[in-house]
Amino acid sequence: MVSTSAEGLGLTPRTPVEVPADSAEPENYLNVTYGVKSWLLTLDHKRIAVLYLISVSIAFFLGGIAAALVRINLLQPQGYLLSPETYNKMFTAHGILMVFFFLIPAIPATLGNFLVPMMLGAKDLAFPKLNLLSWYLYIIGFALSLAALVLGGVQTGWTFYAPLSSQYTNGPVVLVALGIFIAGFSSILTGLNFIITIHKMRAPGMTWFRMPLFLWSMYATSLIQVLGTPVVAITILLLAVEIIFKAGVFDATTGGDPVLFQHLFWFYSHPAVYIMLLPGMAVISELITCFSRKPVFGYRFVAFSSMAIAVISFLVWGHHMFTTDQSPLASTVFSVLSFLVAIPSAVKVFNWTATLYKGSIRLTTPMLYALGFIGLFCIGGLTGLHLASMATDIHLQDTYFVVAHFHYVMVGSTVMAYLGGVHFWWPKITGRMYPEGWGRTAAITLFVGFSLTFTPQFIAGYNGMPRRYAMYAPEYHVMNVLSTAGATIMGLGYLLPVLYLLWSLKYGEKAGPNPWRATGLEWQTASPPTTFNFDRTPVVTIGPYAYSAESDEIEDAHYDMQRAQMEYEAAQAKIAADRRLSEMSDGHTAEGQEMIAKATSQSGDEEAPRGH
Amino acid sequence: MRRLRVATKAPSQNTVAPPPPTTHFQGEVEHGHDHDDHHVLQHHFDDMDQQRESISLGMWTFLMTEIMMFSGLFFCYALFRWKFYDAYLLGSQQLNITLGTINTFVLLASSMTMALAVHAAQTRDRKRLVAYIIGTIIFGGAFLGVKAVEWKADYDEGLVPTISWDPTHWPTVHHMAEDKHAPAAHRALAQQVTSDSSTVPDFKHFDKGPDGQLRPQEVSVQQVKMYFLLYFCMTGLHAIHMVAGILILIPMLLMAMAGSFTNGNDQPIEIFGLYWHFIDIVWVFLFPLLYLIAGFHMFGGGSH
Numbered sequence: 047m048v049s050t051s052a053e054g055l056g057l058t059p060r061t062p063v064e065v066p067a068d069s070a071e072p073e074n075y076l077n078v079t080y081g082v083k084s085w086l087l088t089l090d091h092k093r094i095a096v097l098y099l100i101s102v103s104i105a106f107f108l109g110g111i112a113a114a115l116v117r118i119n120l121l122q123p124q125g126y127l128l129s130p131e132t133y134n135k136m137f138t139a140h141g142i143l144m145v146f147f148f149l150i151p152a153i154p155a156t157l158g159n160f161l162v163p164m165m166l167g168a169k170d171l172a173f174p175k176l177n178l179l180s181w182y183l184y185i186i187g188f189a190l191s192l193a194a195l196v197l198g199g200v201q202t203g204w205t206f207y208a209p210l211s212s213q214y215t216n217g218p219v220v221l222v223a224l225g226i227f228i229a230g231f232s233s234i235l236t237g238l239n240f241i242i243t244i245h246k247m248r249a250p251g252m253t254w255f256r257m258p259l260f261l262w263s264m265y266a267t268s269l270i271q272v273l274g275t276p277v278v279a280i281t282i283l284l285l286a287v288e289i290i291f292k293a294g295v296f297d298a299t300t301g302g303d304p305v306l307f308q309h310l311f312w313f314y315s316h317p318a319v320y321i322m323l324l325p326g327m328a329v330i331s332e333l334i335t336c337f338s339r340k341p342v343f344g345y346r347f348v349a350f351s352s353m354a355i356a357v358i359s360f361l362v363w364g365h366h367m368f369t370t371d372q373s374p375l376a377s378t379v380f381s382v383l384s385f386l387v388a389i390p391s392a393v394k395v396f397n398w399t400a401t402l403y404k405g406s407i408r409l410t411t412p413m414l415y416a417l418g419f420i421g422l423f424c425i426g427g428l429t430g431l432h433l434a435s436m437a438t439d440i441h442l443q444d445t446y447f448v449v450a451h452f453h454y455v456m457v458g459s460t461v462m463a464y465l466g467g468v469h470f471w472w473p474k475i476t477g478r479m480y481p482e483g484w485g486r487t488a489a490i491t492l493f494v495g496f497s498l499t500f501t502p503q504f505i506a507g508y509n510g511m512p513r514r515y516a517m518y519a520p521e522y523h524v525m526n527v528l529s530t531a532g533a534t535i536m537g538l539g540y541l542l543p544v545l546y547l548l549w550s551l552k553y554g555e556k557a558g559p560n561p562w563r564a565t566g567l568e569w570q571t572a573s574p575p576t577t578f579n580f581d582r583t584p585v586v587t588i589g590p591y592a593y594s595a596e597s598d599e600i601e602d603a604h605y606d607m608q609r610a611q612m613e614y615e616a617a618q619a620k621i622a623a624d625r626r627l628s629e630m631s632d633g634h635t636a637e638g639q640e641m642i643a644k645a646t647s648q649s650g651d652e653e654a655p656r657g658h
Numbered sequence: 659m660r661r662l663r664v665a666t667k668a669p670s671q672n673t674v675a676p677p678p679p680t681t682h683f684q685g686e687v688e689h690g691h692d693h694d695d696h697h698v699l700q701h702h703f704d705d706m707d708q709q710r711e712s713i714s715l716g717m718w719t720f721l722m723t724e725i726m727m728f729s730g731l732f733f734c735y736a737l738f739r740w741k742f743y744d745a746y747l748l749g750s751q752q753l754n755i756t757l758g759t760i761n762t763f764v765l766l767a768s769s770m771t772m773a774l775a776v777h778a779a780q781t782r783d784r785k786r787l788v789a790y791i792i793g794t795i796i797f798g799g800a801f802l803g804v805k806a807v808e809w810k811a812d813y814d815e816g817l818v819p820t821i822s823w824d825p826t827h828w829p830t831v832h833h834m835a836e837d838k839h840a841p842a843a844h845r846a847l848a849q850q851v852t853s854d855s856s857t858v859p860d861f862k863h864f865d866k867g868p869d870g871q872l873r874p875q876e877v878s879v880q881q882v883k884m885y886f887l888l889y890f891c892m893t894g895l896h897a898i899h900m901v902a903g904i905l906i907l908i909p910m911l912l913m914a915m916a917g918s919f920t921n922g923n924d925q926p927i928e929i930f931g932l933y934w935h936f937i938d939i940v941w942v943f944l945f946p947l948l949y950l951i952a953g954f955h956m957f958g959g960g961s962h
Contacts, residue, residue, distance in 0.1 A: 170702035172712045238719050246712040247703075276723045280730035284891065291820040293887060295734045300880045306737065310730060583704070 074477070074574040089174035090577055095160035096475070097181050099468075102152050103544075105188060109143035112136045114537065117499075117530040123520045133516035134201035135217070141204030142195065146226050147188050149456055150318060153325030154271075155184070155236050157467045158264050160475060162240055164568035164575065165258050167249025167584040172242040173235075180235035183228050191225030194218040203514060205315070208296035208307040212288045220289050223282045230275045230282075233321070237271030240264055249567070251586035255349070258566050258590040259342060262349040263328030266356035270317045270324075274360070278314035281307065305370045312363035320359040322456060324352060326463030327394055330416050333466055334398045336564045337413035338405025339598055341591040344397045351390035358387050368439045377436050384434035391427050395420060406595040410562075411485030415466025418493045419459050426454025429504065444514075447507030450500045458496055465492070465543060472547065473561045477574045478554030484546040492539030498532025563601070565592050698923060710925055717929045721936050724899075728940055731892050735947065738884050745881030747952040748847065749889070751830050752817055754808055758949040761804045762941065768797030769938040776931045779924035784917050787927070791911045794934065798904050805897055818890065819883050847877045889948055896944060899937045906930060 071077060075092045085093060115136045119128045128136060159177065163170050171177050194200070200217035202210055211219050244265050248257070285307065288294025296307040335342040342348060364372060364380030372380075398420055407413070429451040432438045442448060466489075472480050502525035507513075511522045518526070560569040571580050630641060703709040739746050775790035809818075816824030825831060834848035910930060913919065919927050 168702065172702075173716060174702065234723055238716060238723070241719055242712050242716045245715060246708055272719060272723050273726050276727035277730045280727050280895075283895075284730075284734070287887070287891060291887070293819045293883060295738065295884065295887065301738075301742065301878070301884050303737070306734065310733070578701075 071477075072572065073576060074572060075577045076477075076574050078577050087178075089170070089178055091159050091163055091171050091174065091177060092475075092575065092577075092579075094177050094181055095156050095158075098151060098155040098159060098184070099475075101181070101185065101188065102148050102156060105143050105147035106152075106540075108192070109140050109148055110537070110540065112140035112143065114533065116140060117533045119516065120518070120526045121530050123518050123523055123526075125516050128516065130516035131201065132199075134203075134514070135195070135199035137514060138200050138203050139195045142191060142222065142226070144456075145204050145318075145322075146229055147184075147191070149322040149460055150233055151184060151229075151236070152322075152460070152464050153329060153467065154240070154264065154267055154321075155180070155232075157329065157464075157471060158240065158267075158325060159236070161260065161471065161568055162243055162264060163247070164571070164579050165261055165566055166243065166247055167252055167567045167580065167586065168243065168247040169578045169580075171239045172247055173239050176235045177239055180232040180239070183232035183235070187225040187227070187229030187232065189225070190228065191222045194221035194225065205311060206282075206285060206307075207311075208285060208288065208294075208304045209298065212285060212294065212296060220286045223286055227279050227282045230279045233271050234275045237268035237275075240268040241272065244268075249584050249586055253586075255346065256586055256589050257349075259331035259345065259348050259352075260328040260566075263324045263331070263352045266352040267321055267324045267328075269356050270321050270359060274314040274317040274321070277310060278318075281310040281314070284310075305367065305372070308367050308370065309363065312366045313360070316363040316366065317356075317359040319452075319455070320355055322460050324355060326419065326460040327352065329463040329467035329470070330398065330419050331394075332564075332566070333412045333416035333470055334401050334420075335591050335593060336470075336562055337408045337410055337416070338401050339408070339593045339595045340401055340405040341589075341593055342397065343400035343403075344393075345589070345591070347393050348397050351393040354390040355387060358383060358390070362387060362434075365434050365439070368436050369443045381434055381436050385431065388427065388431060391423075395424060395427075406598070409486075411480070411482060411489050412466045412470035414486055414489040414493075415462045415469065418489065419462045419466065422454050422458030422462065422493075422496065426451060426458055429454065442507065444512055445507035446503040446511045446513055449513050450503035450507060453500050453503075458500070462492070462496075465489070468543075468547075470562070471568075472550070473557030474568060474573050474575070476551055476554070477557055478550045479557045479561060480543075480550045480554060481546050484542060488539055488542035488546075491535060491542065495532050495535030495537070495539050499529050499536055500532070502526070502528040502532070563598065565590060713925060713929060717932050721932065724936060728892075728895070731888065731895065732943075732947075735888050735892065738881075738888065739951075742877070742881035742884060744877045746885050748834075748877055749882045749885030750949060750952045751834075752812075752815065752828050753889075753949050754811065755949050757804055757808050758945055761801050761808075762945050764797050764801045764804065765938050765941050768794050768801065769935055771797060772931050772934045776924070776928050779914075779919045779927040782920040782922070782924075784914070784920040787914050787920055788911065791907060791914055795904055795907055795911065798900055798907070802897060802900055802904075805893065812886075817886055819887050823883065825879050825882075847879070892944055892948065896937065896940055899940070903930075903934055903937060906933075 075090055085097065088094060088097075115128060116133065119126050119133050119136075125133065159171070194217075198218040198221075200211075200215060200219050200222050202215055202217075202219060206219070206223065244257070244261055284295055288296055288302075293300050295302045296304050298304055331342060331348060362380060362384040364376055365384045368377050368381075429447070433442055433448060433451060469480060469485055472478070506522045506525040506529075509522070511518055511525075557573045559571065559573050561573075562569070567580075567584055567586070568575075570584065699706055699709060703712065771790045771793035775787055775794060778784075778786035778790055812818055813822045814827070815829050816822055816827035831848045834845060837845065907930070910919075910926065914927075
């Protein structure tokens with residue numbers, strides 16, 4: 047097994063040498079108060095982040111179970127386990143749980159919540175109460191949707207297309223929709239909080255262009271959350287009105303337009319893809335530059351590409367409707383605009399690879415996830431261009447090619463980034479290191495499992511296998527067996543981090559403030575941080591990525607010298623003390639004899655005075 | 659791995675220096691609750707200016723989300739108005755313009771009292787502040803009351819889709835069936851509705867009109883239903899915002915009576931004022947779009 051210490055990674059930990067490892071834990075945000083109430087009523091952004099971390103993990107686990115059932119059912123062309131109806135309910139539950147209750151809140155509400163104030167040098171988000179409210183809204187929405195999905199089940203898919211969802215379904219669609227509506231406001235509040243915090247709560251000297259790229263992406267994400275989510279909220283309301291009153295704007299029998307639903311839905315839900323993806327890119331920018339020990343290449347381009355993605359994402363929704371009655375002109379415009387998104391995305395990929403170039407790369411667990419992200423995102427992004435081209439989309443629409451494409455982006459990219467980020471900031475969140483060897487094993491397992499799961503789906507989809515069917519033609523059998531086999535490996539890749547991260551909470555090595563020697567403000571305070579993050583308000587004088595391999599070496603040398611000096615002094619002191627002690631006990635010196643006499647004459651509750 | 663083992667090389671001690679720190683620190687941390695003043699500075703803000711600006715920007719951002727939410731409905735309104743223009747005119751004529759106009763002025767009056775309340779809070783005039791908040795609540799309540807009367811009338815007149823939908827009870831439909839000046843399409847529909855309410859005319863195909871625009875060939879009851887569906891969604895969502903506003907305003911009234919906002923802490927009133935004016939502005943758009951599109955004539959005046 048690979049060494050679990052940070053030193054094994056080629057990085058000297060910056061743990062202050064003088065602090066003994068077994069000293070009592072200093073006060074931090076985790077141990078400042080105890081009890082369920084102190085957590086459920088907390089206004090500390092870090093604790094709310096931990097609450098979110100637990101909640102989204104539960105959503106991910108439940109969504110994963112639904113996915114497992116779907117994959118098991120597809121082991122055989124005629125269906126292996128589930129009735130077609132249950133199959134529909136399962137892939138719907140998988141989609142809804144994963145999209146609305148895992149992917150959208152995953153990185154912003156956990157890592158973002160934890161890191162945005164710390165990276166800015168602030169004590170908290172601008173509106174701590176709204177932050178807590180957003181978690182409660184999330185929980186209420188989650189509970190409602192989950193109850194409806196488990197007790198009744200809906201067969202609409204996560205997209206709720208009318209009239210399937212309004213006229214042809216017998217499940218509790220309104221209840222699920224209500225849950226998503228409420229969770230949407232949780233997302234809005236998080237975005238609103240981030241926007242105000244980034245605008246108004248930057249530490250002295252923290253200019254916009256000294257902000258870590260994580261914050262730029264988080265800002266772009268927040269803009270989409272604030273501007274897009276209300277539209278899907280009203281769409282869901284209109285859908286509920288249509289179901290309850292049996293007449294509505296999406297109902298073709300009363301002059302309504304089902305395609306209108308698709309327009310309104312995708313006006314939010316395509317930007318929502320970037321709500322899920324941009325935070326992933328935010329994490330990757332931090333990981334790549336830290337473990338290349340180099341400043342990020344083209345900082346401003348990466349920063350502005352986040353904003354460009356946020357803006358363009360609002361102009362591309364029509365590429366989901368090439369096969370509807372959308373006019374060829376509109377489709378052409380949407381197609382061109384969709385291609386435009388590739389430009390800022392490619393800027394990011396090129397800048398990350400340029401950052402790697404000639405860097406001193408450390409293949410830590412977070413870095414493995416980050417490198418996996420770049421590769422899988424390239425495949426996911428480039429296959430998106432096939433779907434943004436009208437001609438090829440006609441062939442690929444509603445096939446497994448689409449499924450594979452968005453899983454490469456959502457899972458291969460976002461979930462990899464999320465796990466990479468969780469590992470990277472785990473020492474900061476918990477104060478403990480995870481076991482590095484297990485971490486790398488899990489990252490590689492996940493990459494292999496993921497590729498085996500979704501690459502066959504590209505092939506099956508290209509050959510014409512439609513999505514969302516419980517049964518399929520026998521010619522796709524091999525691809526589906528491969529895919530399910532891969533999903534099993536992937537499941538292992540998800541299970542491992544759960545186990546060793548929980549293990550590390552108690553047995554993990556103490557991390558120290560900055561185990562990665564990263565440059566962000568969040569690394570300049572204790573791990574775990576105190577409730578107000580910093581002892582003093584930090585003042586920022588330079589940009590965010592002052593990495594250099596040379597300064598690492600100098601720092602290593604400085605650190606080693608310091609430690610050697612201290613070890614030397616400690617050894618000298620010990621020798622001197624030992625010598626004195628033995629002299630004293632032998633009574634060889636006058637001083638010693640005096641002390642022994644004094645000690646024996648006293649009752650014993652008083653310490654012997656030290657003579658000089 | 660590339661750690662340098664220089665601990666044993668004593669001579670290099672003087673040549674290496676730690677890299678420059680990326681940050682330094684200033685000032686002790688202040689969790690400042692300033693007890694002497696009534697400005698309530700929350701612990702995570704550095705000073706009052708930062709807090710005021712943050713809260714203000716927060717409200718404006720929230721109003722942006724509200725605009726996006728209403729704009730979904732306005733988009734649907736615009737789309738179906740373009741498709742079913744004549745049906746919209748017919749539907750609009752069933753509404754009570756008098757009550758709508760009164761309500762508009764009631765709401766504008768509530769906005770005025772709200773603006774005066776903000777001013778009273780800024781000038782630390784507790785009595786006036788309380789009076790103006792009460793005025794705002796009364797005008798807001800009056801608006802909702804008039805709205806409730808209107809909706810009750812709509813219910814009785816068979817204008818509520820699905821719940822109470824009966825074209826033969828529509829207020830203007832019998833007049834229109836005989837009115838020579840009404841547009842032909844309206845008259846045809848009215849005659850059809852009055853002669854035999856059991857047959858609901860079908861949704862017709864689009865045809866190119868003389869102006870080259872796509873238009874449905876005739877007005878159908880279903881198209882009018884679409885108008886009323888959006889009418890109730892839009893006025894309903896607006897009314898929900900009014901109710902929420904009044905529910906927030908009542909505890910604020912109690913706090914204002916206790917003098918909480920006239921001691922320099924006037925920002926909550928100002929922030930709530932932004933929200934209240936926003937609801938008002940939404941109505942300013944809703945009123946002409948829903949009530950006035952057919953003009954002030956009884957029948958078909960605004961038709962093309």
